[in-house]
Amino acid sequence: MARTLGIWLIVGLVGACLVPWYLTNGGLLSLNWIGGSGTPENNPILLLALIHGKLWLLPVVAGFPIIATLLVLRITPAKRAKLISIIALSVLVYVAVQGFLVVRNGPVLLNDVFHVLGAEDGQAGLGIGALLVVLSYLFILTTAISMSGNARGDAFVIGLIGLIIALVAVFVFFPISQILLQSLKTDAGGYSVTGFLKRFFSGEVWRLDCLNGGTCGPAINSIFLGVLTGAGTTTLGLSFALIFTRTQFKAKKLLRVLTIIPIITPPFVIGLALILLFGRSGTVTTFWADLMDMQATRWLYGFWGVYMAQLLSFTPIAFLVLIGVVEGVSPSMEEASQTLNANKWQTFRHVSFPLMRPGLANAFLLGFLESLADFGNPLVLGGNFNVLSTEIFFAIIGTVADPAKAAIMSIALLTLALSAFVAQRMWLGKKSYATVTGKADSGQHASLSPKLKLACYLTALPWALFTAIVYSMIVFGSFVTLWGYDHSFTFKHYLQAFAIDFSNGIRWKGVAWDSYFTTLTISSVAAPLTAILGLATAYLLVRQKFAGKNVFEFSTMMCFAIPGTVIGVSYVMAFNFPPIEITGTSIILIVMFMFRNMPVGVRGGIAAMSQLDKSLDEASITLGANSFTTIKRVILPLLGPAILAALAYSFVRAITSVSAVIFLVSAKHNMATSFIVGRVEAGDYGLSIAYSAVLILTMLLAILLLQALIGARRLRRDNRVR
């Protein structure tokens, strides 16, 4: 272990002696400070403290020699580990404290002390040097803890826990606490808890008038919508998953594409397509009205429209979670059941279905949370049906900005998310769902009973057809002059967006190229990071035991449940000022996507990992492998579908998210959705839809590519159906 400590010590010294401590002019990772050490900003912390008189930074550097000394001193290993961890922790706390106390304009508290120490000029945001130093102390701390003998688990596991806790604290708790503080604010400018309670429990949020003809509060609407959407998407997702794994349905490939497409669609595009189909002047509505000789109505605008759009949008997520789980249910259990004379229905009802429960619960939870946080669909189709996400958005950007109201509604939303989370835990209970074991399986899934098969076909196929129609509408819309009015064929929308001029070398002439390239870059960087973070968290949650695990699990879900608008504003509030100043960069977008989308990796990973029998890990450990090797050689290869889902989903979500992005995009880093929203605002649907169509195609190709790269997992059995 001393070697590990030594390596991190070197990393820390590099950070402290060679690279700039502060953010340099070019940004976090630019290299323009090389050779430019003349200005104090470009100096490493060691020089800042010793030469430039920034004495208060000394303790940060001093930790390293002390730890190095402890390493060579002759003391008992337990004592050494304890001392090292105390020092590393104190330095980390000190870095945070000085970061908040000494800001750009100088110290905000304890002014006299910091002035004496040379901090009267304030400081810039933390840079690459600070990053290395902090990481170094963090891993020295976790390694020391694992050496102290008080913790089970090896250095790798504890390092991972430490890293994720630190990341979640900085990028989830810190920004969210900023906005939640707002909920206690009163009109007069002070803070009040009673005022908060009064507003929180008011009818403005929770009223139940819709039961007797009035309108309900947004929270009630959100619950209602979320539960129905969660149930609906889970049912549909299960039907699709069963058709894929347990039937010999002919057009599985086509179906697969149809189940993926909605997830890769910018939300308002589905809304627009639905309006053209079911709106008052929509094709289907006018057809029925003529047929039945009725007045065409605006039935789409309100609950039903939003519900339909959400089912379309979120079924694929349920499917992605469920397909891995349904596939993973061990055929030998099903065979055992049939050998014991159970028929196909009994086998499904009492063996296969209960084993799918982690998948079902996670799919429902995701559907519910997605529905709560969904912003695009209620905005386009909501009519007078108000949900929390849109109310929060307009509390922030409406004609009278009311951040307190936004914060209160966010808390209501978080409460709902927490309740769903707890309910899910209770339903799953403490049973074991392990079905992928080291034993060889014969590899024949029991096929479905005829009635169940029929039910699956009847749910899934009409839905697939409907999806197909909606998407042909979108393709159609991108090739016509004026969607919904003048349907003459044209290429002009594509040309306007994606024209390339070859006359003088390649010039990206179309208006969409800039945001298109930015979007692709940012999403491709964010996706693998999100997947790694999500799956690593899932691994800790399923395979490791540590104190505060439930809190840890919920905290990783928080960013997902909070609507994008709140995340966006809280990120601006938290990361616009030193110590962490990253607004206006691509990093803030990447970080936001990582923490907002990691829950999908976590959920998918948990669902898939709870199926892997722990004896597999144990066998690996017994054979002398450590946790890291076990993950690499045993667990990861068995997680193919979960990795694919996490990667694909985080890539796609980074491309299609709207509300959080709006506040974080800057001129240099504009995202496709933000550009499209601007065009939709201007009424330019043709260009917006053409752009969306290109995005959809891009994402589809990316997913197919990922699938080819990751490949199917090999379970030493063929996924045949008998």
Add this chain to the structure above:
Amino acid sequence: MKMSIARGVMVLLAGLPAGQALSDELSVVCSNDERWCHLMASEFEAETGIDVAMVRKSTGETLAQVRAEAGNPKIDVWWGGTGDPHLIAASEGLSQPSEADTSELLGWAVNMADISEGRAIGVHAGALGISFNFDLLKEKGIEPPSCWRDLADSRFLGEIQVANPNSSGTAYTQLATLVQVFGEDEAFELLKQIGKNVNSYTKSGSAPNKAAARGETGVAVGFMHDMVTQKKAGFPLEIVSPCEGTGYEVGAVSIITGTRNLDAAKKWVEFVLRADAQSRAPEVEVYNVPSNKGATLDPQTPSLGSVKLIDYDFATYGAVDTRKRLLSRWDAEVKPSSN
């Protein structure tokens, strides 16, 4: 084993594109039509040699961002969009005087500068109007509206769409207009009656007109220049200037307090106030009225001269107290009466 993690972290970090934290470019947030934003940015770059980093955001989003960034702004100039949020920013000290010359500007633009003590200067104006889908009204045999009062008539039952003034500046302008035309009590009485005909209060101010263009609603209230854009695109829309007189919005330009590029920002303000720059709006199908007296108008632009304009009191109705009062009264009286 630690080695491989460390190496992994390094590889990942190296893959990150370098973020730009501070830059020497002029950072402009534009709340106008995207194409108008880009035209002006490239013209400004060509003329001054100053690089412009521009992004389009709605006024509400921009105000929220400017507030959150107060003290360390990443935005230098905020150009365009309805004037009320600009006035709010000015009154909260989020924008600073640009000291630009206003002598060539029309009265309403100078008025804006006076109210905000030079912090927000008017760049364009647009009048409120009513649009209707004539195909749809003809098919249903409904006589088109010509006044605000017509909207309360039962022939429009379920045919009117307006935005919610809590979320939309357009709808708030309409609310304030009616209060100024009819007096507060009568205006709310009228709004209640109109509310019986309203099929939905949309969140966005431009949504009703787009719905009318596609026949999702018969009649819409909104800004006339937006209606011209949809009409020119080919939709069966007619535009009405209400007979009782109508209110208008003034779009503005503001320099954000604490900008690091004050000189360039001032150049931007002077640029967008110039006649030749403003005259180019119709090239990108923007039809609001420019604030410079010398700017040329497109024949399609709904000129403020042909519309019966009221003497809109921006100082009173833009103030936060008035807003809060009118909006809570709207919530209490108008919203519940809708269906």
